[in-house]
Amino acid sequence: MAAASTTEDAEKLQFIEEITTNVDAVQERVLAEILARNADAEYLASNCGLAGTTDRTTFRAKVPMVTYEDLLPYIRRIADGDRSPVLTGSGHPISEFLVSSGTSGGEPKLSPTVNDDLDRRLLLQSLIMPVMKKNVSGLDEGSGLYFNFVKSETTTPGGLPLRTVLTSLFKSDHLKKLPYDPCHKYTSPTAAVLCEDTFQSTYAQMLCGLCHRHAVRRVGTVFAYGLLRAINFLQLNWRQLAADIEAGELTHRITDPSVREAVAGVLRPDPDLAQFIRMECSNSNGGDCWAGVITRIWPNTKYLDAIATGSMAQYIPTLNFYSGGLPIASTIYGSSECFFGINLRPMCDPSEVSYTIMPNMAYFEFLPLDGDGGDASQLVELAGVELGREYELVVTNYSGLCRYRVGDVLRVTGFHNAAPVFRFVRRGNVVLSVDVDKTDEADLQRAVERASSALLRPHGAAVLDYTSRVCTESIPGHYVVY
Incomplete structure (x- = not known):
């Protein structure tokens, strides 16, 4: 098994090297694929007049740069039940909408997605652990304690699912069918992650993480604030958790049958572990018992895995307090519209985090911030960005968003082979301004x-x-x- 894992990791790392070497060729192929599969879409064929061409020059000449508000009439038609090829081709209909954290007119943004978008997201996800193993030794020996959650979902008036990116990912058949292996994959059973009751989900994930505390090599969640919420949960519930572990019985507060069944396969009477938790989470040892609590309870943890860039940077000092200064790895960069890239130097200081854009994810263009405005003629291709300059990210994805302004401002900090490496600077519309000043x-x-x-x-x-x-x-x- 270890040899197979090593071989697969080597293949993933080689894939990264190859795809970042031929950036412009990959981008040209990706754009041609997108235009070919969406050739009969109303937006491209009628509105933009592409008439089925897959030529990059024609695309850049005819397709305008747009915002969410520009595409909202098309999105609403699809959401309301229009099954004609509106944004995507007839062979690739919109399968669901992902709810963005951004807002438009007080309403959440709805990002259309097609079935094979999941394959691209999972492909990018699959590159993370090989990169981490290259930078951190011993990860094959243990598991990850990750606090992941789904949210309740609804449907659009036309009957399409409406949910968050993570809910879509975790409810996919691919992840639901993964075998549960608390000692080598993740300590949280799938049933605990899929439980929509936040308390029950967090309780079960924390309990299983405590039961397998020596196997844990990394502790994580999506955003840095999520880890603080997990520690706060432990602060509020450690007495009940210890009681459950001592008795080997789950509290009656957990009522979800699937969660109870999953935890029953993990929980055994363990008075010694219960007493350890009581000692570590009370003031029995003197001093501030929460300083370095992560490394005391999970002593083999090598790093924290959470996005700690942008607005999440404010939580770094508190995470350092709870972890005793463990490295914080911000591994992936993405949004509801598209996954973009990964951090190939994951153990760097959070202030130095940059992401290498993977050119097979979508067709990427960049609007220079020192230009004269929002003219599409100013857009620069992925292979043409310049070191040190700042750009707004513009994406053309497989789900019908063409030359779409994502709103993220990025700075080019270097190159990996021919692929630009970007540091997230800010959201383009998240700037304070009293007069002529701009405070990001x-x-x-x-x-x-x-x-x-x-x-x-x-x-x-x-x-x-x-x-x-x-x-x-x-x-x-x-x-x-x-």
Whole structure:
């Protein structure tokens, strides 16, 4: 099994090297595929006048750059039940809508997706562990304690599923059929992840993680804040967790039959583990019992796996407190519209995280931020970006979004072979401005950190979370931070 894993990892790493070497050729092929499969789509054929061409030059000349609002009439038609080829070709109908975290007019964005989008997302996901194993030794020997969750889903008026990216991923047949292996894959049973009751799901995942604490090599969730929520859950529920472990019986607060059945296969009476948890989570040892709690309870943990860039950077100091300074790996960059790339230097400092765009995911273009506005003629292809410059990401994906402004601002920090490496700077529309100034997330984060160090740290306190707004009710205007 180990030899097979090593061979597969080597093939994945070789794939990364090959696909990042021929970036422009891959991008040309991807665009041709997208245009060919969506040739009879109303948007491309009638609105843009492509008439079935797969030529890149014609595409760049005829297809406009758009925002979500520009495509909203088409999206609403599909959501309301129009089954004609509106955004995608007749052979690849929209299969579901993914709910974006962004908003438009107070409503969540709906990102159309087709069936084989899942294959592309899973392909990118499959590259992460080979990269991690290249940078961290011993990961094959243990498992991951990941706090993953699904959310309740609904349907559009036309009957298409409407759910988050992670809910779509975890409810896919591919992941549901993966064998449960707490010692070599993940400590959380699938039933616990799929439970829509957040308390029951978190309780079961935490309990199984505690039972397999010596097998855990990495602790993670999607975003950094999720790990803080998990620690807070442990702070609130460690007494009941210890009682369950001591008795070998699950609390009656867990009522989901599938979760109870899954945990029953893990839970055994273990008074020693129960006493250990009580010692570590109380003040029995003196001092602040929560400092370094992750490495004390899961002593073989090598890193935390969570996105800690952008607005999530504010949680890094608190994660360092709970983990004793473990490395934080931000491994993947994606959105509801598309998965974009991975971090090939995952053990770098969070402030230095950059992602290498994988050119097989979609067709990528970039709008220079130092240009004269939003003219599509200014768009630069993936192979043409320049080191040090900032761009807004524009994507053409397989699901009918063509030259779509994602809204992310990226800075080119280097190249891996011929593939550009980008650092996430900010969301394009998440900027505070009183007058002519532009204060982005990174600037605000640095200001909050300085204020926290000067005003709170001497009193043993820290900022756990914050938000902000612009106030122009007085002169001069200013920012208010809560």
